[in-house]
Amino acid sequence: MRLALSIALAGLLSACGQAKAPGPDMGVILAEAPAAKLSAYGLFEDMATAAPSARVEPYTLVNPLFSDHAAKDRFVFVPAGETADYHDTEVFGFPIGTVLVKTFRFAPDMRTPEEGAYRVETRLLIHKADGWAAYPYVWNAEQTEAEYAPVGARRTIETISPAGEAISIAYAVPNQNQCKTCHQSGRDIQPIGLKARHLSHHGQLDALSAKGVIGPLPVHLPSEPAAFDVSLPVEARARAWLDINCAHCHKPNGSASNSGLILSALETDPVKIGIGKRPVAAGRGAGNLLQIIVPGDPESSILAFRLASVEPGVAMPELGRSVPDPDGLALVRDWIAEMEPR
Numbered sequence: 001m002r003l004a005l006s007i008a009l010a011g012l013l014s015a016c017g018q019a020k021a022p023g024p025d026m027g028v029i030l031a032e033a034p035a036a037k038l039s040a041y042g043l044f045e046d047m048a049t050a051a052p053s054a055r056v057e058p059y060t061l062v063n064p065l066f067s068d069h070a071a072k073d074r075f076v077f078v079p080a081g082e083t084a085d086y087h088d089t090e091v092f093g094f095p096i097g098t099v100l101v102k103t104f105r106f107a108p109d110m111r112t113p114e115e116g117a118y119r120v121e122t123r124l125l126i127h128k129a130d131g132w133a134a135y136p137y138v139w140n141a142e143q144t145e146a147e148y149a150p151v152g153a154r155r156t157i158e159t160i161s162p163a164g165e166a167i168s169i170a171y172a173v174p175n176q177n178q179c180k181t182c183h184q185s186g187r188d189i190q191p192i193g194l195k196a197r198h199l200s201h202h203g204q205l206d207a208l209s210a211k212g213v214i215g216p217l218p219v220h221l222p223s224e225p226a227a228f229d230v231s232l233p234v235e236a237r238a239r240a241w242l243d244i245n246c247a248h249c250h251k252p253n254g255s256a257s258n259s260g261l262i263l264s265a266l267e268t269d270p271v272k273i274g275i276g277k278r279p280v281a282a283g284r285g286a287g288n289l290l291q292i293i294v295p296g297d298p299e300s301s302i303l304a305f306r307l308a309s310v311e312p313g314v315a316m317p318e319l320g321r322s323v324p325d326p327d328g329l330a331l332v333r334d335w336i337a338e339m340e341p342r
Contacts (some may be wrong), residue, residue: 023053024077029099029126034135038122038146043077043101048144050103050119055080057213061193062201063227063244066325067104068169069161070120071113075101076194076213083215084194088222089266091191092214100125100191106171109160120155121173122146125183125191132189134179150176163326170322178319186253197224197265198244224265228327238335239265239273241328246317261292274303276342285314295339304333 025042028035035041045053052058056077064072077099078084085093103122107113119139126133137146138153152175161167174182183189199205200223208214225232227241243265249256250263259280262272271277274292279302282288287305294300306316307329315321 024056024099026079026097029097030128034124034133034148034150036148038124038137038148041099041124043075043099052101053077056099056101057208057211059194059199059204059208060201061198061244062224063198063240065193065244065320066328067320068157068171068322069110069159069167070104070106070171071110071117073101073103073105074193076208077101078213083212086196086209086215086217088196088218091194092196094127094191094194096127096129098127100194106157106159108158110162111160111164119143119146120157120171121149121153123174123179125189132183132191134176134183134189136173136176136179138173149173152176152178167323172322174319181255182248182317182319184249184253184255185251192248193244197222200224201226227331234331234335234338236265238331241331245325245328249317275339287314293336293339296337296341298333298336301336304329304336307332 023042023045025040028040028042038044039047043053043056045051050073052075056075059074059076061074079095079097082095082097084095084098087093101122101124103119105113105117105119107115107117109115121139122137124135124137126135136149136152138149139146153173155171155173157169157171159167159169180189183192193199196205199208200221205214205217205221209217224240224243225236227237229237242263247262247264248254250259250261251257252262260272261274261277262269263274267273275295277292278290279286279292282290285306286302287309289300289302289305291300292302298304303316306314308324309315310323312318315324
C-alpha cells in the first residue's frame with residue numbers, strides 16, 4: 001500500500017514538474033556564452049507546444065518581414081521590475097536582461113499555417129551588459145527541443161504557398177555573423193521590429209505598456225499603413241513594406257550604408273529613397289540598369305529587378321529569403337508605375 005502510494009506520488013510530482021517550467025532564468029540569459037539548448041532559458045513553459053512562460057509576452061508587427069513565406073511567433077521578455085523606454089521613431093530602450101524571441105514555422109499548406117505546423121528555428125536577441133547578442137537555435141524533428149546553431153543550417157521546405165502554388169524552399173537558418181549583418185547599427189547590433197510605428201495596431205502598445213513591458217506612452221502614437229490593405233494609398237503602403245524589409249540595412253549606420261540608399265519610411269529626400277538615383281556600382285548586380293527607381297517604369301528600375309531576383313549577389317534582401325515576396329514585389333512595382341515620369 002505504501003509502495004503504491006509512493007509510486008503514485010512520485011508520478012504526480014514528475015508530471016507536475018514536466019507540465020510547467022520555472023520561467024525565464026536570468027543566470028542563463030545573462031551568461032557570457034549561449035546555452036546549448038533553447039529550453040535552458042526557461043522562455044517556454046512547454047517546449048512541445050512552445051507555449052511561452054509567464055511574463056514572456058507575444059507581440060505582432062503591422063507589416064511582418066517576409067522570410068520565404070514562414071509564419072512567425074514573436075515574444076518579448078523584460079526582467080521583473082524593468083520596463084522599456086518609449087521612443088517615437090527608434091527602437092525602444094530595452095533594459096539589460098531583455099530577450100526577444102522569434103520562432104519560424106511552416107505547414108504543409110501555408111494557406112492554413114496552423115494546420116500541421118512545425119517549427120524550424122528560433123532566434124534570440126538578448127540584451128547583455130555589453131550590448132545585444134544574437135543566437136540562432138534549430139528545432140529537432142520531434143519538436144521537443146532546439147539546439148544552438150552558430151553556423152546556421154539549411155532545410156528543404158516543401159509546402160503550398162499562400163497563393164496556392166506547390167513550392168520547394170531552400171530555407172537557410174542564418175549563422176551568427178549573418179544575424180549581425182541584418183541587425184547592424186554602427187558598431188553595435190539592435191532589434192529591428194520593436195518600434196512604435198511597427199507595433200501600433202489593435203491597441204497593442206497600450207496592452208504592452210499596461211503589462212509593464214513598455215513605459216508610459218504619449219497621447220498620440222505613430223502608426224504605419226498595412227502594406228496590403230488596398231484601400232490605402234500605394235505609395236504609403238510600398239514605403240511601409242520597404243521600411244520593414246529593407247531599411248534595417250539601408251540606413252546611415254546599417255550594413256548597406258555605402259549604397260547611399262535610405263529606405264526608412266521616414267526618409268523624405270527622393271534621391272536617398274532611390275528616385276532617379278544611380279547605383280554606386282553598375283553591371284550584373286544592377287541588371288545593367290541605370291537608376292534605382294525610374295519613375296513610371298518598374299522594368300527599368302534596379303529596385304524592382306533586385307527584389308525579383310533569386311541570384312546570389314543580386315537578390316535583395318540578400319539574406320533571409322530564397323524566393324521573392326510576390327505581393328511585396330507587385331506592390332513596389334505598382335508604386336513605381338504610378339510615379340509621374342521625369
